[in-house]
Amino acid sequence: VETVGVGQSELEVAQTADSTAVVLVPESGDGVQAMKAGLMEIGDLFVINKSDRDGADRAAFSIRSALELRAPGSAWSPPVLQTVATEGRGVAEVVEAFEEHLEHMRVHGGFERRRRRRFEQRLDDLLRAHLWQEFRAQVPAAEWAAALDRLESRRATPNGTAAVLIERFGANRPGAARSSG
Numbered sequence: 733v734e735t736v737g738v739g740q741s742e743l744e745v746a747q748t749a750d751s752t753a754v755v756l757v758p759e760s761g762d763g764v765q766a767m768k769a770g771l772m773e774i775g776d777l778f779v780i781n782k783s784d785r786d787g788a789d790r791a792a793f794s795i796r797s798a799l800e801l802r803a804p805g806s807a808w809s810p811p812v813l814q815t816v817a818t819e820g821r822g823v824a825e826v827v828e829a830f831e832e833h834l835e836h837m838r839v840h841g842g843f844e845r846r847r848r849r850r851f852e853q854r855l856d857d858l859l860r861a862h863l864w865q866e867f868r869a870q871v872p873a874a875e876w877a878a879a880l881d882r883l884e885s886r887r888a889t890p891n892g893t894a895a896v897l898i899e900r901f902g903a904n905r906p907g908a909a910r911s912s913g
Contacts, residue, residue, distance in 0.1 A: 746774040758787035783814035
């Protein structure tokens with residue numbers, strides 16, 4: 733699966749893959765962007781493409797340095813590779829790195845761990861969506877609008893407003909324990 737950019741949807745797509753390559757280019761500052769966007773945690777390998785351009789070595793060094801700051805304990809150390817894909821340079825090394833990562837996953841139970849994380853994330857997403865729909869169905873439109881008005885006029889805080897709405901939702905939910913105060 734190929735995506736463009738480093739947004740939330742790209743991070744979600746990476747959760748469905750067994751191996752993830754983060755592909756960056758030297759001159760766009762993507763190395764810093766990758767560190768900010770959380771890509772350092774999802775990359776199983778990092779590729780600096782267009783490495784014939786200025787800054788490729790610096791970008792690779794930045795990524796390697798950032799990888800050294802990752803939490804210890806992982807048996808897999810993501811390689812940082814440089815390619816010029818239009819010329820085929822470094823592509824074989826990328827394929828080899830994918831194969832090595834997949835073998836590592838087979839030997840160390842990585843597939844099972846990732847599968848479990850995917851199930852957990854999917855269950856979490858479904859529960860959030862269901863609970864949100866249930867919540868919105870319980871809170872009357874007028875109360876919702878009033879809460880937004882209080883926020884907009886700065887008469888209430890987001891946390892305080894959420895707590896009030898959660899209390900109201902809990903009081904309306906069938907079978908929910910009612911507070912006595």
